Amino acid sequence: MTVESVKPETSESAELREPPLAGGAVPVLGHGLKLVRDPLAFMSGLGVHGDVVRLKLGPKTVYAVTTPALTGALALSPDYKIDGPLWESLEGLLGKEGVATANGPRHRRQRRTIQPAFRLDAIPAYGTVMEEEAHALTERWQPGETVDCTSESFRVAVRIAARCLLRGDYMDERAERLSIDLATVFRGMYRRMVVPLGPLYRLPFPANREFNRALADLHLLVDEIVAERRASGQKPDDLLTALLEAKDDNGDPIGEQEIHDQVVAILTPGSETVASTIMWLLQVLAEHPEHAEKVRAEVESVTGGRPVAFADVRALRHTNNVVVEAMRLRPAVWILTRRAVTDTALGGYRIPAGADIVYSPYAIQRDARSYGHHLDFDPDRWLPERVKEVPKYAMSPFSVGNRKCPSDHFSMSQLSLITAAISAKYRFEQVGGSNDTTRVGITLRPHRLLLQPVQW
Numbered sequence: 001m002t003v004e005s006v007k008p009e010t011s012e013s014a015e016l017r018e019p020p021l022a023g024g025a026v027p028v029l030g031h032g033l034k035l036v037r038d039p040l041a042f043m044s045g046l047g048v049h050g051d052v053v054r055l056k057l058g059p060k061t062v063y064a065v066t067t068p069a070l071t072g073a074l075a076l077s078p079d080y081k082i083d084g085p086l087w088e089s090l091e092g093l094l095g096k097e098g099v100a101t102a103n104g105p106r107h108r109r110q111r112r113t114i115q116p117a118f119r120l121d122a123i124p125a126y127g128t129v130m131e132e133e134a135h136a137l138t139e140r141w142q143p144g145e146t147v148d149c150t151s152e153s154f155r156v157a158v159r160i161a162a163r164c165l166l167r168g169d170y171m172d173e174r175a176e177r178l179s180i181d182l183a184t185v186f187r188g189m190y191r192r193m194v195v196p197l198g199p200l201y202r203l204p205f206p207a208n209r210e211f212n213r214a215l216a217d218l219h220l221l222v223d224e225i226v227a228e229r230r231a232s233g234q235k236p237d238d239l240l241t242a243l244l245e246a247k248d249d250n251g252d253p254i255g256e257q258e259i260h261d262q263v264v265a266i267l268t269p270g271s272e273t274v275a276s277t278i279m280w281l282l283q284v285l286a287e288h289p290e291h292a293e294k295v296r297a298e299v300e301s302v303t304g305g306r307p308v309a310f311a312d313v314r315a316l317r318h319t320n321n322v323v324v325e326a327m328r329l330r331p332a333v334w335i336l337t338r339r340a341v342t343d344t345a346l347g348g349y350r351i352p353a354g355a356d357i358v359y360s361p362y363a364i365q366r367d368a369r370s371y372g373h374h375l376d377f378d379p380d381r382w383l384p385e386r387v388k389e390v391p392k393y394a395m396s397p398f399s400v401g402n403r404k405c406p407s408d409h410f411s412m413s414q415l416s417l418i419t420a421a422i423s424a425k426y427r428f429e430q431v432g433g434s435n436d437t438t439r440v441g442i443t444l445r446p447h448r449l450l451l452q453p454v455q456w
């Protein structure tokens with residue numbers, strides 16, 4: 001099915017129906033308890049009730065979209081904007097003026113400012129940093145020692161984002177702070193979203209104090225980065241310079257708050273998502289030694305034994321397919337929301353203005369209606385001769401449309417390079433105390449992945 005054939009109907013369309021209510025609602029709480037208890041199973045089970053279904057979350061009605069074609073239509077339609085509980089809570093904590101939460105003309109202007117740093121032809125300039133960081137991992141890790149994959153993945157993701165996009169030589173100490181701050185902030189934000197107990201989060205409990213301290217440090221860190229760049233008088237060709245030099249629609253410099261919020265809005269999604277994906281890649285390499293071996297052999301055949309380079313990534317077809325398949329089964333971004341700006345329609349169903357709409361890339365990418373052997377880890381499903389079987393929008397981990405992640409090329413290059421560099425040197429085994437079950441937060445990641453590198 002193409003996007004055109006599921007283009008949202010206008011509200012004038014005849015015979016719009018009300019979407020069916022998803023099964024399992026209980027009085028007062030509706031579907032809330034199910035969503036909180038096991039969000040992944042809940043979202044994955046909605047497809048049997050309809051292509052668009054109504055959910056009751058307490059007194060509120062939320063609409064869930066369950067087919068790839070309709071998620072594409074939703075993401076591409078101007079009738080929906082970024083808004084809803086997820087974004088409100090992000091805005092309150094991370095700032096209201098960054099690209100990830102803005103809408104309308106401000107959003108378009110901000111995308112124009114940041115886009116050049118992420119364009120396909122801009123990525124090779126980041127190759128050396130990505131290579132250095134990928135190989136540094138293999139040198140830090142020693143055979144037989146336990147690798148704490150959470151902190152290591154955060155560390156490398158933050159270092160690559162900060163070194164490539166903000167070009168500072170203030171690394172390690174700050175990357176470490178940023179990793180710890182972000183991990184704490186994201187954990188607390190998720191709790192505040194699913195259990196919105198407002199005033200309770202202001203009480204001086206240790207968890208609240210830790211959250212507030214991390215959030216304050218995150219903002220302080222961003223102020224330090226901006227102030228240092230200004231004080232240096234230098235204007236390297238990077239994203240930070242683009243943000244500092246940006247003008248608003250009247251040609252005036254953008255305000256301090258917007259610069260600050262923009263840096264936050266790029267660093268925060270940039271590190272949490274990549275870090276979570278690296279954790280899943282490590283988990284996959286440990287769980288599927290046959291694919292770890294295939295990646296190793298591919299890297300060797302391409303490099304002839306020299307350290308893998310950024311320029312090799314394009315030739316590493318199986319490695320890339322391992323990354324894509326890991327992202328299919330364990331998408332870092334597992335839930336997305338939109339709000340209808342007008343009375344509109346999706347798939348023949350009426351969506352009223354102001355309605356919150358939700359969908360889950362996790363549910364879409366694991367749906368048996370789109371994928372044969374849907375739960376098998378099968379990187380070969382991405383081979384050119386088989387990829388045609390995948391319905392449009394059934395694999396959109398970076399989303400589509402005007403809110404599509406600007407960093408798809410930047411992220412895929414570093415993920416493939418890291419996977420290649422570590423697999424060339426090691427295979428991995430889980431060790432005692434490791435827990436690779438899925439931890440649901442703002443992103444999906446393993447609870448506590450502990451691995452031992454084993455030299456080939």
Ligand code: HEM
Nearest residue numbers: 099100266269270273274277333397398399403405407411
């Ligand atoms: C937006 C996924 C890495 C910066 C998004 C969205 C998704 C996504 C699905 C769209 C949200 C929506 O439609 O509502 C991912 C994944 C990543 C990744 C899976 C890595 C595996 C990054 C990195 C950066 C970044 C490395 C920056 C360094 C952003 C920004 C937005 C965004 C700024 C907001 C774009 C807008 O609203 O216009 N990302 N992302 N992401 N991402 Fe990423």
